[in-house]
Amino acid sequence: xxxxxxxxxxxxxxxxxxxxxxxxxxxxxxxxxxxxxxxxxxxxxxxxxxxxxxxxxxxxxxxxxxxxxxxxxxxxxxxxxxxxxxxxxxxxxxxxxxxxxxxxxxxxxx
Amino acid sequence: xxxxxxxxxxxxxxxxxxxxxxxxxxxxxxxxxxxxxxxxxxxxxxxxxxxxxxxxxxxxxxxxxxxxxxxxxxxxxxxxxxxxxxxxxxxxxxxxxxxxxxxxxxxxxxxxxx
Numbered sequence: 519x520x521x522x523x524x525x526x527x528x529x530x531x532x533x534x535x536x537x538x539x540x541x542x543x544x545x546x547x548x549x550x551x552x553x554x555x556x557x558x559x560x561x562x563x564x565x566x567x568x569x570x571x572x573x574x575x576x577x578x579x580x581x582x583x584x585x586x587x588x589x590x591x592x593x594x595x596x597x598x599x600x601x602x603x604x605x606x607x608x609x610x611x612x613x614x615x616x617x618x619x620x621x622x623x624x625x626x627x628x
Numbered sequence: 629x630x631x632x633x634x635x636x637x638x639x640x641x642x643x644x645x646x647x648x649x650x651x652x653x654x655x656x657x658x659x660x661x662x663x664x665x666x667x668x669x670x671x672x673x674x675x676x677x678x679x680x681x682x683x684x685x686x687x688x689x690x691x692x693x694x695x696x697x698x699x700x701x702x703x704x705x706x707x708x709x710x711x712x713x714x715x716x717x718x719x720x721x722x723x724x725x726x727x728x729x730x731x732x733x734x735x736x737x738x739x740x741x742x
Contacts, residue, residue, distance in 0.1 A: 522671075551729075559666075559715050559735040566729055574729050608671055615660045615721030617730055619671035 521545050522620040524609050530626045531599055538595045539623045541609030547618070549573075550592040552584060553608040555622070561608075567592055599627045630655045634718045634733035641708055641740050649703040649736045651692075651718035659720040661685075661694050661701040666715040666735075675703075675716070708740045 522543045531537055543550060551574075552564040565584045566574035572584070581597045592609060604627045609620040635650040653661065660679045664672040676685030681696035690705045701718060718733040 559737065561672075561717065561732045561735065563729055610672075612721075612730070615723075615730065616662065616674055616677060617664070617672070617719075617721075619664075619673065621671045 522609060522611055522618050524607075524620040524623050526623060527621065528624050528626075530628065532628055533599055533601060535599050536595070536597045537599060537625070538593055539607055539609075539625075541592045541594070541620055543590055543609075543611040543618070543620075545611055545613070545618060546590075547611035547613050548589055549612045550586065550589075551610045551612070551617070552592065552594050553610060553619075555606045555608060557605075565592075565594075596625075599625075601627050603627050630659070630720060630722070630731040632718050632720055632731050632733040634716075635736050637735070638737040638739060641738070643710055643740055643742050644707045645740075647703070647705040647708045647712075647738070649716055649718075649738070651701045651703065651733060653699050653701065653718075653720050653731075655699075655720055655722070655731075657723060658696070659722050661692070662719040662721065662730075663690070663692055663701070663703050664717040664719060664732075666717065668714070672717060708738070710740045710742055713738055713740045 548569045551566045567586045570586045606622045610617045631654045662677045663675040665675045666672045676687040678685040678694035684693045715735045721730045
């Protein structure tokens, strides 16, 4: 009965490819996020959606495009993958400021 | 803007040692404060929180007190275990969470040796 789920858990792909990561939350929260965690464990917010509407877009390259078909889902599509995109990507939802994180997707670009 | 500064790691302790991880913040108004823990290979999960000044959050033997006068929220545990080895993140969230975003510290890696 996972609260925030992401697929896939691991993603290995070559430079230049396009890939998507899917996220779903069953908590009924209105706000969802995408974070990027680098190899030093630094956590950086990328996007935030509130009730399907984009409210935060943190200087992320245009190659990254989030999509929220409904308030329970927030997907991340990445075009023309680069080596520097290798990281762990976390989806999260929030209520009252408390964040609920998914298990993460480890993206490796070769 | 808001910011969170936490003690640099890594921190290595022996089992049953006392743990302190310092966290200070800069924010407008009175944010809620959080500690999250990330075990190897997992996502972050809430460890404890405090929503107003002088509140003490506690969970699993960990404690932190919201100190408005020193803008701090230091994490403490009296006796750590090997299973506490993880990355710890201090974070703040503004009151109006639909308009703002959470701000995370850089994380502190804790290793507890038997």
